[in-house]
Amino acid sequence: MFLSDYVSSGNTKQWGALSLETAQRWQKGTHTARSLRAWTRAFLKDRHDLPLTPENTWTRSxxxxxxxxxxxxxxxxxxxxxxxxxxxxxxxxxxxxxxxxxxxxxxxxxxxxxxxxxxLDYRWTKTPNGQFVDGHERADVTSYRQTKFLP
Known part of the structure; x- marks a missing residue:
């Protein structure tokens, strides 16, 4: 909301005022406006650096x-x-x-x-299958290897 307001306003000098206006829309104060500016700067540096919301962090499964x-x-x-x-x-x-x-x-x-x-510590894995998956331990393969392939 804050970043879209900033871009749509076209005025680069209104950074602080727009952050305060956005915070007031959320019924918050200047601390939230400062946090909005810090989060936006961090997001502009790294698009994967998103802030975590504090809501529902105290709930338990x-x-x-x-x-x-x-x-x-x-x-x-x-x-x-x-x-x-x-x-x-x-x-x-x-x-x-x-x-x-x-x-x-x-x-x-x-x-x-x-x-x-x-x-509950369950993990999803793919069952290994292919040329060498437990093929070297089969009785017919080991006997062939010992008697014919490497006499």
Missing amino acids: LLDKCPDLKVAVSEHLQSIGKYVRALDIVQFTAMPANLTKYGLTKPISLSQAQVWMRA
């Missing part, structure tokens, strides 16, 4: 609030087997018994399930 849910989700994923998906967590939380047991009004979203999987 439902997994942290309810350790029983964390244990139940972990046990459910372990019962599925080797190939688990984030959708399994969504389906687990969508069960009516689990909704009432853990006080949920609706099941979690798929993106939240992916966050939970990272929190």
